[in-house]
Amino acid sequence: MTSLVFCPEGTKGKILDIICDKTLAKRLCEMGLNKGQEVEVIKNDAGPVIVGLNGSRIAVGRCMALKIYVN
Amino acid sequence: MITIALAGNPNCGKTTIFNALTGSNQHIGNWPGVTVEKKEGICKVEGQQFNIVDLPGTYSLGAYSEDEVVARDFILKEKPDLVINVVDASNIERNLYLTTQLLEMKANVIIALNMMDEAEKAGIQIDIASLSKQLKVPVVSTVASRNKGIQELKMKFCEVLSNNGQSKPEQISFGGEIDAAVESLEREIKASASVNGYPSDWLALKLLENDKYVIDLLGKQNPEILNSAQEHIKKLTEKMGLEPEMTIVDKRYEFISKIVSKSVKKPSKRIETTSDKIDKILTHKWFGLPIFALIMFGIYQLTFAIGQELLGGIVGYVLEVLSENISGWLESINAPEMLISFVIDGVFGGVGTVLEFVPLIMVLYILLGILEDSGYMARAAYVMDRIMRALGLHGKTFISMLVGVGCNVPGIMSARTLDNKKDRMIAILINPFISCGARLPIYLVFISAFFPKNGGTVLFILYATGFIGAIIAGKLLSKTLFKGETSYFIMELPPYRVPTVRGVMLHMWDKVGGFIKRAGTVIFAVVTLLWVLSVLPFGVEPYSQASILGRIGSAISPIFKPAGFGTWQAAVGLFTGIVAKEAVVATLGMVYAGVEECAELVAAIQQHFTPLSAFSFMIMSLLYTPCAAAIGAIKRETDSWKWTLFAILYTFAIGWMGAVLVFQVGRLLGFN
Numbered sequence: 001m002t003s004l005v006f007c008p009e010g011t012k013g014k015i016l017d018i019i020c021d022k023t024l025a026k027r028l029c030e031m032g033l034n035k036g037q038e039v040e041v042i043k044n045d046a047g048p049v050i051v052g053l054n055g056s057r058i059a060v061g062r063c064m065a066l067k068i069y070v071n
Numbered sequence: 072m073i074t075i076a077l078a079g080n081p082n083c084g085k086t087t088i089f090n091a092l093t094g095s096n097q098h099i100g101n102w103p104g105v106t107v108e109k110k111e112g113i114c115k116v117e118g119q120q121f122n123i124v125d126l127p128g129t130y131s132l133g134a135y136s137e138d139e140v141v142a143r144d145f146i147l148k149e150k151p152d153l154v155i156n157v158v159d160a161s162n163i164e165r166n167l168y169l170t171t172q173l174l175e176m177k178a179n180v181i182i183a184l185n186m187m188d189e190a191e192k193a194g195i196q197i198d199i200a201s202l203s204k205q206l207k208v209p210v211v212s213t214v215a216s217r218n219k220g221i222q223e224l225k226m227k228f229c230e231v232l233s234n235n236g237q238s239k240p241e242q243i244s245f246g247g248e249i250d251a252a253v254e255s256l257e258r259e260i261k262a263s264a265s266v267n268g269y270p271s272d273w274l275a276l277k278l279l280e281n282d283k284y285v286i287d288l289l290g291k292q293n294p295e296i297l298n299s300a301q302e303h304i305k306k307l308t309e310k311m312g313l314e315p316e317m318t319i320v321d322k323r324y325e326f327i328s329k330i331v332s333k334s335v336k337k338p339s340k341r342i343e344t345t346s347d348k349i350d351k352i353l354t355h356k357w358f359g360l361p362i363f364a365l366i367m368f369g370i371y372q373l374t375f376a377i378g379q380e381l382l383g384g385i386v387g388y389v390l391e392v393l394s395e396n397i398s399g400w401l402e403s404i405n406a407p408e409m410l411i412s413f414v415i416d417g418v419f420g421g422v423g424t425v426l427e428f429v430p431l432i433m434v435l436y437i438l439l440g441i442l443e444d445s446g447y448m449a450r451a452a453y454v455m456d457r458i459m460r461a462l463g464l465h466g467k468t469f470i471s472m473l474v475g476v477g478c479n480v481p482g483i484m485s486a487r488t489l490d491n492k493k494d495r496m497i498a499i500l501i502n503p504f505i506s507c508g509a510r511l512p513i514y515l516v517f518i519s520a521f522f523p524k525n526g527g528t529v530l531f532i533l534y535a536t537g538f539i540g541a542i543i544a545g546k547l548l549s550k551t552l553f554k555g556e557t558s559y560f561i562m563e564l565p566p567y568r569v570p571t572v573r574g575v576m577l578h579m580w581d582k583v584g585g586f587i588k589r590a591g592t593v594i595f596a597v598v599t600l601l602w603v604l605s606v607l608p609f610g611v612e613p614y615s616q617a618s619i620l621g622r623i624g625s626a627i628s629p630i631f632k633p634a635g636f637g638t639w640q641a642a643v644g645l646f647t648g649i650v651a652k653e654a655v656v657a658t659l660g661m662v663y664a665g666v667e668e669c670a671e672l673v674a675a676i677q678q679h680f681t682p683l684s685a686f687s688f689m690i691m692s693l694l695y696t697p698c699a700a701a702i703g704a705i706k707r708e709t710d711s712w713k714w715t716l717f718a719i720l721y722t723f724a725i726g727w728m729g730a731v732l733v734f735q736v737g738r739l740l741g742f743n
Contacts, residue, residue, distance in 0.1 A: 022314065022316070022317070023135075024559070025317070026133075026316065026317070026320060027135065027490075027561070028561065029317075029320045029321075029324075030130045030131040030133070030135075030168060030320070031130055031165065031561065031563065032164065032165040032168075034320070034321070034324050035321070042347060042350075043350070043354060045356050046356045046457065047354075047356075047453065047454075047456055047457045048453060048456055048466070048560050048562075050350070050354070050453075050564065052347075054162055054163070054164045054165060055159075055161040055162040055163075055190075055193060055195070056162040056165060056563060056565075057346070057347075057350075057563065057564040057565075057566075058561065058562070058563050058564070059449075059453050059456075059560065059561070059562045059563075059564055060559070060560070060561055061456070061460075061559045061560030061561065063559055064559040064560070064561060
């Protein structure tokens, strides 16, 4: 289990947990970033991490990406 | 008339469907009490008329933002006869989340499964019949951007509406425990509170979800219910190890998963989409930013070249001919001097000068519209986020600044996309520094007078100064008045789409329409008032220093001396700019010996200013107090007179300091 921010481009995995406050967690859920969701890291070199899931692309700030754990 | 609401995620093509259904029969207003835009239009099908309402695009119908509450309230209280839920087929799981909430609200729903072409390209296969059967809701597939499926959509909603049946959509179970809690709360609600038209089981569910809006609503009537809800929540959390509101979200996704697994087939390998390929370049670590700067520079150059040189010249010519003919006719019928002066100097000189800039504003809005509809704006926010964050600001703040380039009012309003208060306030307060479309006429007059060969460059410098000034102000504000954490950057990057001509044009037209309407009303009123002030006291030479207007200007003008334009005319011009920026040129046109044509105004400017003072005047116009419409937007968005007043004063102060700085430093450096 590792944090999303450390995953290199091309990594595919499942979201295991998101450690943040409730409101934010719910917001992320509504946008599709849910526990158990399969995601792929599209871009992770500088700036927000671009995560691909189910056909959409979501840019997540690095501080936020740090709190998302995937396997 | 039958009302149909359109609901869906942002970027799902809702607006394209709205345009396809209503054509040019649209009307944009405001939802009462809030500042979210309300789009309505009429759709005609076989002689019948339907009222279509485009609800704000939202990811969910919680109480997270004003947009969501507006959309939700419309469906629950206005009870539209039908809700067309536009779903992006290439991103179906997330889009169906909203659908589940619509089903919970027991709305009468049809799904328009849009962007089927993109789904196909991504290798996604959807069994529409199965989807419809599982949701118990009609589903029509569409490719709105190519006008496919629109006819079928119209037929389907006519069919559903004429059947008059209330659709019985599938209801989601949240698990035994939660369902029981909902039932129990529902009984309490029915027994003790008036529900204001909301379904009581829905209210019960919202209480368990800690929905802020429902809590406020029911709390006012009966705080007992809130305690009850809290008890249930505590018990459920203990039992399940997770708060009910999170479980409810999970259950919704479980429901969606089940449906999708039965009706949607996805390719096993992700096909790299064209958007991803483009993004490799546009969001590139090193190239992303310069590419963005280039694109913005290109836009400004194009705007100047086509809008000003080409089309502006044509409008100017037409106005000139018109004004000559009318003045000739008025003289021939021996109209009073006063009237001729009013029509020619006032109306043509004032309003006419402003209208000459309409083509330019049109080109600017078209280019910005293309940028937005193509999906590039989101990348702009992404690319800028690194820099913005280093400056203590959010990437999305940059988008509101970009929108402000067209007009500060939507720029200020778009601060709503920022989730936390600190980011929002800062975005609102720094927006006035962004040079808006209405300030362009001011720059163009001064550029024509002193920098005719370097127009594009000077414009770029001014716009850049606006952005840099806004960023510096933002940084200062975040260090002083609005300390705190900047919210996280979470943003969807929609796939790149080719903007539709119709979409861009409609978008542009309602912005430009606003500009022209303002010219016809506010500016006309300002021009009339100023004309009156300039010809009184009776007998004085019109627009002279002795008139009331001149005297007001003379009283104010000393403060502008250190900035190089301490003349009463400049003072009057800037003063009217607080009502509407478009009025500055109109006013300058009038006070400089009542000129009626741009060329004569330019000549007058050349006499009364120097290149340096022209530049400092432009800096003042760029930075100082925004127009009345923007001030109104600030008041609405901040909901505070204190901050609105602060905005008015601090922008004036910064504008003044900027102009003085430019002038004094310029003089020291030997410029004149």
